[in-house]
Amino acid sequence: AGWIEPRPTPVRVAALAPGVVEKLLVVEDQPVKAGDAVAQLVKDDAKLAFDRATADLKLREAELDEAKAQYKAAETRWKLPVHLEATLRDAEASLAKIQTALKNLPFAIRRAEADLKAADTDYEGKKSAEGVVAGVEIDIAKSKRDSATALVEELKDRNESLVKEQSALIARRDALKKQLELLVDELEAKEQADAKVNAATARVEQATVALAEVKLRLDRMTVIAPSDGRVFRLIAHPGARIGSGMTQMEGHDGSTVVTMYQPNILQVRVDVRFEDIPKVSLRQAVEIDNPALPSPIAGQVLFRSSEADIQKNTLQVKVAIADPPPVFKPEMLVDVAFLQGSEAQTTSPQKQVIRVLVPTSLIFDESDQSYVWVADQSDQIARRTQIETGVAMGNGVVEVTRGLNVTTRIIATGTESLRDGDRIRITAEENTIGRDLK
Known part of the structure; x- marks a missing residue:
């Protein structure tokens, strides 16, 4: 006897992030495809972390936009330093005004001296005629002479201050020209703005990675099947904490949620007694039977286990099933017969040609179809199966070339009122029809 099991092992479906199982989305033996959800973990914390990371990314993107705007302004000031040109033009205008004042100063002094001479003459004349001219007229004349004297002195003193102011404006103009030529401050501001853009870009990338991490964790709150197959066992239950280092499950690690198997890739686990081990060889033909099968199917020895069961005095042998029937499920009990010598040869399709012969009484024709x-x-249930016939062999039998195989069981009696899909009950097997055929 042996037991059906997944080949080579069950597929473990693990939660890729720690959490608490909210609900299972599959049942045992349910077919699933790769990417189908098999369980849902509680995702409230992961959703909050995702929202926070999304907001942080938006903030970093806004900071990047601000830094880019500052860089653009700094670059514009560096390429088109109109603010420095305006300051330089103001300095040049002030210098031109001073230079004009210096140029006009001698004429102003000569005019003031002439006015002073006239005022002095007027004053002296009125003073000499003091008895004739009113005293107030003399005082007015004296005041005009004093004002003219002060203006002359002021204009003579102004020359020195204007020269100094001119020198200062020339120095300022030259400095502004040099500043406009070198653009040191503008270049520094541009480089600083560029550095801020790079820093803001790096922060955006950090926020993007952080968002991707929390989104991955949020996505992992849904446990998905890694491949096509069927659910084997439900390991975790709703409310169970999985994925943490402290979680322990019998026979599985703490992250396993369910196990799966592929129904088209199965094997048989057979306990072979020690004394029968020499009779088992690699790739040896095997016959596998089960009450659910219409007839035994073929298998082949995969390998012998490297560890024996000393309590049962047996060694496990793994047997491959070439084309597992749909009724085979893991842990199903089957009968296994290891074929030896001529038995294996008679079951080998390479050693003999198998022909399916069917009595003509069991073949029906309708609309040119057999x-x-x-x-x-x-x-x-009963199934109406179309066939193709070959050469009539005599003795009331004909060769069937398509539609049947040697394991097919044909209904011999009670077919008069049958319809495709009708449920049937097999009461006995007909062993006399065609018994003498070779």
Whole structure:
């Protein structure tokens, strides 16, 4: 006897992030495809972290936009320093005004001296005629002379201050020209703005990575199937904490949620007694049977286990099933027969040609189509199966070239009122029809 099991092992479906199981989305033996959700973890914390990371990314992007705007302004001031040109033009205008004042100063002094001479003459004349001219007229004349004297002195003193002011404006103009030529401050501001853009870009990239991490964790709150197959066992239950280092599950690590198997890739685990081990060899033909099968199917020895069961005095042998039937499920009990010598040769399709011969009494014709009634023993129903016939062999039999195989069970009686899919009950097997055929 042996037991069906996944080949080579069950597929472990693990939670890729720690959490608490909210609900299972599958049941045992349910078919699933790669990417289908099998369980949902509680995702409230992961959703909050995702929202926070999303907001942080938006903030960093806004900071980057601000830094880019500052860089653009600094670059514009560096390429088109109109603010320095305006300051330089103001300095040049002030210098021109001073230079004009210096140029006009001698004429102003000569005019003031002439006015002083006239005022002095007027004053002296009126003073000499003091008895004739009113005293107030003399005082007015004296005041005009004093004002003219002060203006002359002021204009003479102004020359020195204007020269100094001119020198200062020349120095300022030259400095502004040099500043406009070198653009040191503008270049520094541009480089600083560029550095701020780079820093803001790096912060955006950091926020993007952080968002991707929390989104990955949020996505991992949904446990998905890694491949096509069927659910084998439900390991975790709703409310169970999985994925942490402290979680322990019997036979599995703490992150396993369910296990799966592929129904088209199965094997048989057989306990072979020690004394029978020499009779088992690699790739040896095997016959596998089960009450759910219409007939035994073929298998082949994969390998012998490297560890023995000393309590049962047996060694496990793994047997491959070439084309597992749909009724086979893991842990199903089957009968296993290891074929030896001529037994293996007679079952080998390379050593003999198998021909399917069917009595003509079991073949029906309708609309130029031949068919037989086949018993589906696994579902206990009748199936109308179309066939193609070959050469009539005599003795009331004909070769069937397509539609049947040697394991097919044909319904011999009670076919008069059968319809495709009708449920049937097999009461006995007909062993006399065609017994003498070779």
